[in-house]
Structure formats: structure tokens, C-alpha cells
Amino acid sequence: MSTEPVTVVVRRTVKAGREQDYEAWLGRLLEGARGLPGYLGTTVTRPPPGGRDYVSVFRFDTVEHLEAFEASELRARALREVVDLVEADARWERLTGLEAWFSPPPGTMVPQPSRFRMALVMIVVVYGLVLSIGTLVAKLLGDAPQPLRLLVTITLEVFFMTYVLMPRLTRALARFIYPAPKGP
Numbered sequence: 732m733s734t735e736p737v738t739v740v741v742r743r744t745v746k747a748g749r750e751q752d753y754e755a756w757l758g759r760l761l762e763g764a765r766g767l768p769g770y771l772g773t774t775v776t777r778p779p780p781g782g783r784d785y786v787s788v789f790r791f792d793t794v795e796h797l798e799a800f801e802a803s804e805l806r807a808r809a810l811r812e813v814v815d816l817v818e819a820d821a822r823w824e825r826l827t828g829l830e831a832w833f834s835p836p837p838g839t840m841v842p843q844p845s846r847f848r849m850a851l852v853m854i855v856v857v858y859g860l861v862l863s864i865g866t867l868v869a870k871l872l873g874d875a876p877q878p879l880r881l882l883v884t885i886t887l888e889v890f891f892m893t894y895v896l897m898p899r900l901t902r903a904l905a906r907f908i909y910p911a912p913k914g915p
Contacts (some may be wrong), residue, residue: 736771737797739789747783749816756813757787763805764789769796783818848907856896860888864882 734786764770773791778784791797795904800806861884868884 737791737794739791739797739823741787741789741814743785744818745785745816746784746818747776749900750783753785753813753816756809756816757785760805760809763809764800767796767800767803767805768873769793770800834885852904856892856900857888860891860896864888864891 742752761773764773769792771792774788775788776786776788778822789797789800791800864887865884868880868887872880872883
């Protein structure tokens with residue numbers, strides 16, 4: 732089982748005059764999704780006045796839980812119900828791990844942690860890495876030039892943050908990092 736959280740960005744163009752029906756449909760879908768295993772929440776960006784493009788950002792704790800949702804009767808029923816409300820098939824984008832942290836899709840308002848919470852998590856992570864990896868590199872390469880030791884330290888820290896720590900911390904701290912969903 733994967734341990735990385737996954738974010739799916741869904742874009743739909745709603746037929747003119749069907750916005751209220753779409754909102755009701757979306758509300759039913761999100762209410763049903765709340766009981767799914769691994770569901771972390773959804774944020775919906777509504778179109779500006781005169782627009783009809785909705786963007787929904789679904790978050791699950793693992794790819795497997797997302798795939799279970801994708802194969803569920805809830806989703807199959809929702810897809811059957813939405814056909815008459817939208818102009819075309821939805822456009823889906825799946826992001827996992829750090830992709831969702833650092834590069835939200837263009838034009839999408841993905842909920843971001845507060846600057847304070849982001850700074851707090853990063854301070855703890857970087858502090859722990861600097862102490863542990865910095866000490867280890869200093870012992871192993873004690874006589875090496877300081878710029879080389881620094882390069883090795885930074886390389887190892889970035890590797891561990893990107894591939895080991897942040898995907899796990901993003902999952903473990905998702906409820907702390909991301910704001911609670913606000914309605915459909």
C-alpha cells in the first residue's frame with residue numbers, strides 16, 4: 732500500500748442555467764465522500780460571476796483509497812447524475828506527495844497551510860535534519876573542505892525531505908496542514 736497522500740483536481744464546465752442543480756449534485760457527492768476511508772476533504776473553487784468552470788480538489792491519504800473511491804458505486808452514480816448538468820467530461824489531474832505541496836495546478840486555488848503552520852513544520856524538519864545529517868557528515872568528512880561538506884549535507888537533507896519525510900509528514904499532519912473543507 733502506498734503511503735503518499737494524493738490530490739485529484741477535477742475541472743468541469745457547467746451548462747448555463749444548471750448551476751444550482753450542479754451545486755446540489757456536488758453537495759450530495761461530498762456528503763457521500765465524507766464517509767470514505769482515507770478521505771481528507773475537498774475544496775471547491777466556484778466560477779467568478781458570469782463563469783461556469785468549477786474546480787474541485789479532492790484529497791485522499793493514499794492512492795489506494797483514491798482508487799477505491801474511483802471504483803465505488805458512489806462515484807459511478809454521481810457520474811451518471813452529472814451528465815446532463817455539464818458540457819463535457821471532467822478534466823482530471825492526479826498529484827501525489829510533494830507535487831501537491833509545491834506546484835498546484837495553474838489557475839487552481841488549492842488550500843495552503845497558514846504561513847505559521849508551514850513555517851513550524853519546516854523548522855522542525857530542517858532542524859532535525861541539520862542536527863542529524865550535519866553531525867553525521869561532519870564525522871564522516873571531517874577533513875574535507877567546508878564547501879564540500881555543506882554540499883553533501885544539503886544534498887542528503889533535500890533527498891530525505893523530498894522522498895522520505897515530507898510525504899509521510901504531509902499524510903500524518905494533513906488535518907493540521909490543510910484547512911477544513913468549507914461546504915460543497
